[in-house]
Amino acid sequence: MISHLSPLRLTGATVLRDGSLQQRSVAIANGLISKGPFPAVDLTGYLILPGIIDLHGDAFERHMAPRPSAPFPLETGLRATDRDAAANGVTTAWMAQSWSWEGGHRGPDFAEEFLAAVAAYRPRMLTDLRVQIRCETHTVGTRERLLAAIKKFGVDYVIFNNHLDEAIEMSHARPEDIAHWAKKNGRTSEEHMAMVWAARDQDKDVPRHLCKLAEAFDQMGVTYGSHDDPDGTTRETYSLIGAKVCEFPTARTPAALAKAVNDPVLMGAPNIVRGGSQSGNIAAIDLVKAGLCDVLVSDYYYPALAQAAFKLAEDDVMPLEKAWAMISTNAADVLRLSDRGVIDYGKRADLVVVNADTKAIEATISGGRITHMMGEAASRFTQMLSSEVPVAAE
Template sequence: MSSYLPPMRLTGARVLRDGQMQQRTVAIEEGRVSKGPFPEVNLAGYYVLPGIIDLHGDAFERHMAPRPTASFPMQTGLRGTDRDAAANGVTTAYLAQSWSWQGGHRSPEFAETFLAAHRSYRAQMLTDLRVQIRCETHTIDTRTRLLAAIETYGIDYVIFNNHLDEALELADKSPDQIAHWASKHGRSAAEHMALVHAAQDQYRDVPRHLCKLAEAFDRLGVTYGSHDDGDGTTRETYSLIGAKVCEFPTARAPAALAKAVGDPVLMGAPNVVRGGSQSGNISALDLISAGLCDALVSDYYYPALAQAAFYLVDHGVLPLEKAWAMISNTPAEIMRWGNRGVIDYGKLADLAIVNAETRVIEATICKGRITHLMGEVARRFALMGSEQMPMAVGPATPKHPPAHVPDRDIAPGHLPAE
């Protein structure tokens, strides 16, 4: 178990505090933002920003199976995900695990195994890793099982999605893709389509099924929403049953409907960085510019979170304080968390320390523990409390630059309950 950082004060940096970039100090003590004349770490030339909160990511799948036929132990995958998130300034992350009729790594059986592995790994976590269940709508016969898993493992976030239409369209227009999809789950195309049609046969009972799940989620305090809404009617239907989070709307209409009724809209950060959706859906930048997107998520790539925030700044879409809020404060508000997402007295010491020139995240602090540390920031932390001035960070290059300091693996530590 790693211990908290000793009491310290981060000085000299530009700090995002009270919704503004300010020249202020940040004191840390016993895992929280504090006050006090503590030993200093001079961070001139850096930004100190709230730790990133990621509400949806499936990059963990590639850590567990780098290739479709090359799986590794779940604990290994979780450890890799943990460090990947930390190296990119993420302090809280939801891992989007499917619960679907599709089988394989999206099956209820796999999800239950993954949830057990996640619980077992919790004592080693650096990042606050949580699980979001992506529940396929046509899984009526697993409702009792799903609710049991949610209660057993303390799941607090569920998203509804429906891939039936996609499967039926592919079967009609691109049978080769169906064959590839089926092969990933160890089935023939015919066997896969049999599952599709069996799920489709449940359509009459799906609305009642979703309402029963919504009632249970309300009782259990679960936040829930929907994924890939294609039109305003679909979003309105989900909103009416309490599925308020609008995740990855594929067009403007569902996003506009969500905003009209006060539902938060989430889009993928890679969509912003790459200049559009990799699947041909609406541009996240268009929705952000129109005021129709509240928060950004990693989707499948953790580095895109901070990159997207700076992209919005560089292209004059938003100032840094508002762009960074889309990956910190706003996600915390969506999940109704009052202890993170901002830098303020008594809040968790969740921080991303970013080189102001290169935009590289050189340190991440999660709940007062270092989870990622590299480069010049590592040298400055080593000098904490000394009189030696730090080397300049900026266009000027020192005559004798310090030797490269590699990323550190910090001893894993238990994340205390909130």
Template sequence: MTALLPPLRLTGATLLRDGEMQKRSLVIEGGVISKGPLPEVDLSGNLILPGIIDLHGDAFERHIAPRPSALFPILAGLRWTDREAAAHGVTTAWLAQCWSWEGGMRGPEFAEEVMAALTAYRPQAHTDLRLQIRCETHMPDTRARMLAAILAHGVDYVVFNDHLPEALEVADRDPHRLALWAERAGETPQTFVARLREARARSRDVPRHLCALAESFDAHDIRYGSHDDPDGDTREYYRLIGARIAEFPTTVSAAKLARAFNDPVLMGAPNVVRGRSQAGNVSAQHLIADGLCDALVSDYHYPCLAEAAWTLVDKGMKTLPEAWAMISTTPAEIMGLVDRGSLEHGKRADFVVVNAESRAIEATVCGGRLTYLAGEAGARLVSAMQRRRMAAE
């Protein structure tokens, strides 16, 4: 982990603070946002925005296995993910790891390996990396095992998803897609179908299983929600269990049900940037225009987080403060992170420096530590630190 930046006053930039863009300085000291006269760094021509908080990203899978048959060590994949996230302004990130009947990289064994690797890597991480468990619902026989792993490794976010109906339909109608799904799990189509049937046989135990998990999550202050709700009935079902966060509802009806109960709705930033879902689901822009989306997540592509905010600004759908809040302030509120998400005094020094003209991220600071540096703003920060070091000598 890099050393803390020295006490500095960043001047000349335009800050996002109190919900508006303000021409004022930002003081950092001891890893937090502070006050007082300190050595200055002129960042004129730049914006200073709160660090991005990503509640769901599975891009780390591609760093571990860029091809199904080309696996790299998990620790190496986490290190590469960490650097990619920092380069795109992310200061807090939940890596979405499956706990699924699918097996392979989405099975319990691999999930436990990822948890252990992240626990080992976290002390040297640049980004505040955390883990989200995507819990397939038809896994009641692994409940005790999953809870033990979650508690042992400090996992604080779980989402329920049920991809079994989709998988069963694929098995019946699409042999090619079934073969690809099986290959990803390291199975033959025949053994993969056997897994599906075993999971389906556990259907009657699922409701009690989910209620037991919810009770444990409540007892340990673990946030939980649901993933890929296909309709309002499904969203209501999970909400009754206590799963308040609606992650990637696939239809307007599911998002409307979440809004009716004031439950937060998360959508993918790539969906916003591309203008549509890669899976053919509801458009995130559509939901945002209708007031049915609260926060954006990287999903599978970190660069899209900041790009999605700018897309909303350019389309006139949001002001910059409103759009940036969807990837910073609101995610912090959803997860109860009171120490970050805005540039208020006393909060963690988590922020990004953005070139106002090119919109390129030129510096990322996480907990008062430089995690990414580039461009003119980067050069000014380096120069200021060199001058300070020379003066101290």
């Protein structure tokens, strides 16, 4: 177990607090935002921002298997994911693990193995890593198994998605992509499509299956939503069964419908940074400008989170305060995390220290523990820790 920082006070920086950027200090004690005449670290020239909360990321898959044919032990992958997240200002993150008819690294067997590995690694975590289950809709026969895994491992977030239509369309238009998809799971294209059609045979049972899952999730306190909604009808259907989170809508209509009924909309931060969707769907910036996006997530690349917030501010789309809220405060609200997402007394000491000139993240503090530190910020912390001279409170 990594111990908390000794009580200290961060001074001289510009701090995002109470919804605005302010010149004030931040005190930390026992892992929480506090008050007190503690030893000071001079962070003049830096921004202190709330720790980033990432509601959906699959970058961990690259750490588990840098190449499809070269998997590494799960603990090795989790440790690398932990460090990757921390180096990019992330203090809480949901790793999006599939529960799919595909099998392999996206099947129930691997999902259960992964959940067990996360539970075993938890005492050594720096970042608060959690698991989001991406449940394929056509997995009717695994319902009780899924619910048992969610209960056993304390999963608090599930997203429904359906990739069958994508697979069928791909088999006609881009058979080479199906071949690549199949090869990753050690199958031929024919074997892969046989699994697609077998899953499609469950069509008539899927609505009842999803309703039963939704009822169980409500009883268990699990937040749930849907992924890649293509149209308003799909989003409305999910919203009606309680799947309120609208993750990565592929067009404006489902996003607009979600906002009309106060369902949160999540989009990928890489989409903002790169200027569009890598898969050809709607550009996230269009939804942000229209007020139809609440939260940005890492998707497949942790560095994009902070980069997206700064880009929105630099391009005058919105002030930094609001842009940063899309990767902190708003995300905390979606998952009902009342102890984090803002810098305030009694909240978790989740902080990101950013060089105001370069926008480089030079320190991350998660739950009052240093999880990442580099550059000039590291020098300043080291100087304070070596001297430990108390200063008067402001």
